[in-house]
Amino acid sequence: MDDERILERERLQIEQIRQLESEELQVEEVEESSDDEDVQNSSGGASASVEFTYDTSLAALHSYLGEVENTHNRLAFLEGGAVLTLPLLYLEGVVLFPEARLPLRVILPNFIAAVERSLRQDDAHSIGVVRRYRDPNNGKIQFATTGTTAEIRQYRRLEDGSVNIVARGQQRFRLRRRWIDIDGAPCGEVQIIQEDSPLRTPQDAVGKLAPLSNLRMGSALQMPSLNDSHNQHSCIDGNDWDAISDGSFDSELSSAERMLHRAALISSYGSDLFEEPVSSDDEKFETSRSHLNNYEGFMHTEYSERNEEASPGVGRGALLAKQSCRRMGWGKYSVGHLRDAPRAFWPSWVYRMYDSYVLAQRAADRWKHVVRVPNMDRFVMKPDLLSFHIASKIPVSESTRQELLEIDGISYRLHREIELLESLDRIRCKTCQALIARRSDMLVMSSEGPLGAYANPHGFVHEVTTLLKTNGLAIEGFPTTEYSWFPGYAWSIADCATCETHMGWLFTATRKKLKPRSFWGIRSSQIADETR
Structure with a gap:
């Protein structure tokens, strides 16, 4: 039933496209008025106040390819590390990510042979997509070693022998070797990349955990055992850490090292304990280290000056901790709060730096601030999919997107994407570095995102x-609606006025009520790597 509803919706959209394409290119003479059907653009980043009537779902249909039929392929998901032979497509100016859609018009005989081989070799109709590029240093053609498998979802052979297809990215792979088969089709031996699972606490990245029962200063301040249910939780909200059996960690430390380790545990209680606003991870680190040094000094002073004040029946260590906390401004916290310290060696904010779910929320929030649509909130609980969705849609250079494809590790990819979203400001010509646009100029004209x-x-x-x-x-030639990627708009070639490099196209509306009246499409392969 879902497939039938999708097909029916697509049929209605195709009818709408045909109506748009039947419009004459001449501008209609209508009265200037504020039409009720004009809506505010909810998809244009900083340009959100622009009037917007265009249906962004039309561009995602790729109707310019003509009628294409479903291949009824069987989805195939391969285990990480699997090695197989695939027909290959070497594409210049394209970086395909898992889940991304890829429209193709295949006219070269060797690529047609690769598509035909894919359609007959298995029910999944899989083909490998690898980026082809020219080395900026020597001008030689190079091939990326990391690519993505794609499933051919729709297919149509034209009368001239060319093939129109719509494929969808599925899994990343490493290209081990490549060759041309007897039919002239490019082929390659590829190994599927084993993707990691999103983890809330990547312990291997930040250090070992120490058992609570071994964390004591001298013999007076006793800590609850791991069996204490009150301490079987993480200092990171909603995160469960694996319990670690008692060991000889404490016995291997000198008295000074034990004191420093204990101070680190106290500092790891987080900003709630210190009650100090911290604006960045670096400042948090400095704050934590400062408190650690202060704590060491206070502990030495209190022990030497107030040793005689220990009351009968009260442990000297407990009194010492209480007095030190009072001196450091922690008066409202009892020794019981210290017993609640997390079992991690590092402060909780360190673990959040590598928490896939925390990073996914940060990336989705940043995307919402910079790009706005499509909304990424639905992927927050699936950090792996979120990282690929952002990578496939972020409006950066082709080489930067290839860099994102090659990153192994969800957390590391999200870190890089957050960095790119925070630095995304200026778009420059790759050839002459001329300023072309700013982030605030972005306008989302497709439901798939600002880049397609x-x-x-x-x-x-x-x-x-x-x-x-x-x-x-600079605009070159006259506008035409032939093979327009955006139904209802005519396109003209746009070149850089400084170096005359082909930068993209200007799209102009073919009827009065279609808004925006015009917009630009800039090739990612011609965007400079530097975004600041």
């Missing part, structure tokens, strides 16, 4: 970032 892949009649695939306005671009 589109095929042209000559077999080239372009990844395009859509913008409301640009600087320093």
Whole structure:
């Protein structure tokens, strides 16, 4: 039933596209008025106040490819580490990620042979997609060693022998070797990459945990055992840590090392204990280290000066801790709060730096602030999918997106994406570094996001970032609606006015009520790596 509803919705959208394409390119003469059907753009980043009537789902259909039929393929998911032979497509200007859609118009005989081999070799119709690029140092053609398997979902052979297909990325792989088979099809031996699972506490990344029963200062301050249910929780909200059996950790430390370790545990209680606003991870580290040093000094002073004040029946260590806490401004916290210290050696904020779910929330929030749509909140509980979705849609250069594809580890990929989203400001020409646009100029014209892949009649695939306005671009030729990626808009070639490099296209509306009236599409392969 779901497939039938999807097909029915697509049929309605195709009818809408045909109506748009039947419109003449001439501008209609209508009265200027504030039409009720004009809506505010909810998908344009900083350009959210632009009037918007265009249906962004139309661009995602890739109707310019014509009628394509479903291949009824069987989904195939391979185990990490599996080695297999796949037909390959070497694409320039494209980086395919898992779950991303890839439209193709295949006209080269060797690539047609690769597609045909994929369609007949198994029910999954899998093909490998590898980025092809020119080395900026020597100008030689290079092939990336990390690619993505793609499943051919829709297919149509045209009368001239070319093939139109729509594929979907599935799994990353390493390209081990490549060759040309007897039919002329490029083939390769690939190894599927084993993806890691999102973890809340990647302990291997930040150090070992110490058992509570071994953390004591001298013999007076006794800590609860691991069997104490009150302490079977993490200092990170909602995170459960594996219990560690008692060992000889404490016995292997000198008295000074035990004191420092205990101070680190106290500092790991977090910002709630210190009650100090901290603006960055570096400042948190300095704050934690400062308290640790202060704590060591206070412990020495209190022990030497007030040793005689220990009351009968009260442990000297307990009194010492209480007095030190009071001197450090922790008066409202009892020794019982110290017994509640987490079992981790490092402060909780260190663990949050590598927590996939915390990073996923940060990335989704940053995306919402910078790009706005599509909304990434639904992927927060699936950090692996979120990292791939952002990587496939973030409007950065082609080489930067290849870098994201090659990153192993969900947390590390999310870290890099957050960094890119925070630094994303200026878009420059790759050739001459001329400023083309700013982040605030982004405009999302497709439901797939601000960056999408589109095929042209000559077999080239372009990844395009859509913008409301640009600087320093010159228009070449007259607008045409033929093979337009955005139904209802005519396109014209746009070159960099400084170096005359082909930067992208200007799209202009073919009827009065279609808004925005115009926008730009910039090739990601022509965007400079530097985004600041």
